[in-house]
Amino acid sequence: MSLVEAGELPISRIDDAVERILRVKFAAGIFEHPLSDRSLLDLVGCKPHREIAREAVRKSLVLLKNGKDLEKPLLPLNKNARKILVAGTHSDDLGYQSGAWTVSWIREGGRTTIGTTILDAIKQTVGPETESVDTLSAHDFAFAIVAVGEPPYAEYISSKTGLVIPSDIADMICSVADRVPTLLILITGRPLELKPHMLEKIDALVAAWLPGTEGNGITDVVFGDYDFVGRLPVSWFKRLDQLPMDPGANMYDPLFPFGFGLTHSPK
Template sequence: MTSIVTGLQGQRPEGHPKGYPFLAGRNNVVACAKHFVGDGGTDKGINEGNAILSYDDLERIHMAPYLDCISQGVCTIMASYSSWNGVPLHASHFLLTQILKEKLGFKGFIISDAEGLDRLFHPHGSNYQQSVLSAINAGIDMVMVPFRYQLFLEDLTYLVQSGKIPIARIDDAVERILRVKFAAGLFEYPLSDKSLLPAVGCKLHRELAREAVRKSLVLLKNGKDPKKSFLPLNRNAKKILIAGTHGDDLGYQCGGWTATWEGKSGRITIGTTILDAVREVTGSDTEVIFEQNPSAQTLASQDISFAIVAVGECPYVEYGGDSRELPIHFNGAEIISLVADKVPTLVILIAGRPLVIEQRILDKVEAFVAAWLPGTEGGGITDVVFGDCGFQGRLPMTWFKGVDQLRSNAVEKSYDPLFPIGFGLTSKGEVL
């Protein structure tokens, strides 16, 4: 994922000073590597939690990607909300200054996370002046203060004037911020180039997004009979039923961090839902109907060729997605069961991670596809399920039978998941 830095900032030329920020030009943007460091290794995986491990392990496991980012000229690095052995990263002089700035040679600036200083004491936001003192002296150069900026400025000014924050620390922060701004050309071009606006959401970008959807789909089941594939679907079928909460919802396809912080349901932006995409590719004589929760009368119809049931998760971010059960939301399993009992069914799961699907439910369906969060380009799904392109995706993680298997390891003899890591089928039912 560190290659994203080059994608955002541009390719750093040979001979560019190590650790110094780099930006190729006005068509590029400043990148931020985050969250430094160890937030992916907190005890019990708790968000904003505590990483309990030795420095050697922290460096070997969690710090390694930052070395690559720094070598690419990453401009900014964000401190983590989390702690290392009980010390909040926002207050760790050792990790932010002695390690990141001095040992690793990072010359860009360190930015706090949003309200990162407010989280240094409990209750949230208390002892604020001490929080400012700890964070700035630890090495934070720029502070994200979405609300209490006047109090922040007052406290910072007092702490500098009283000598509790050395002016040398302020000089270091200013120098680093200016260095990034000079690298970005902000003094020559302080405003964005509005001529680039038509590129936002342009045809080329949407085609690339659609390709990403096609290549990321993972086919996990294709036909109740291993010798008879259910996919690809017939685009000239007489009647197709689209069902489920995610069958016609762009917000659910996009997930969190889209339009709003947590994301939301509905037509939140321009794009193609699964229902839209099916209607675009099916024949003129094919009837496509949509019922989020199909009625008994609809399912009793004898002329439905097959159903596509799209279910999954509601949008979430961070701890909002924490779950001890990991179920399909909105009674998704019941919708699958209801439809699959009556009609040959393809299930498309829209989720940012594996969810629990019972074997008895899986046995009822003809085909099962993990579509992850396909975003605005639902056409990438129909490209594959109707056979214009083949399945290429394989599971990047184990798909567990139940949450009790979350700690299972593929090298263990007891490893017995629903689908193993790396699993994926072709449209012909062959293992990739």
């Protein structure tokens, strides 16, 4: 409104945008049938829907690192490990997994809807003798799964001058990785800047994007029931000042290039 009132944006541009929106709504029959079919409400979130969502999760995951030594990959993880560490702000939070525009426009994390968190899925996947611990004060971990990322964001809130993992969380990741072989799972709708020292310390890295309610789609892959098939749909920058990135440019120097993605057994 302020741009129109200041004369910087012509009203004809607004009319054009509104006309295109209305044209789609007319073509979709929304004005003739403005309400959804409420008789189908009980089907929303049914088992077949959740199975498709789980499949979408496991097929969209991108494996960015698997082992400090290519000959000694961390993934797939051992389901029957005696003790594992599960940590991170996003390891047991449906709201964080789902992101904004889920149930409401934007809100903090928590059990905002029905679903399976990463921690829930791990407990359902590992063997009956495996102990899942959430504090580093214990000892003798076989490996650690750390899930971190951004809180739910939408328009306005998503505009930032830096896309980084907060320093306290980065310190926690490094502290864990110094003591335990660590898989880092990133829950975010976009690439984040990954500091070289942290990337060196962790053993494996998975971009899980915003997987939504079906955390089992993550454990399906990291524990080896399925292999990774996802590839980066964008270039993963080293520094924010590299954006925008053009894969065809002479100075193209990403952390991970467009289309990158590993599998359990790279050839």
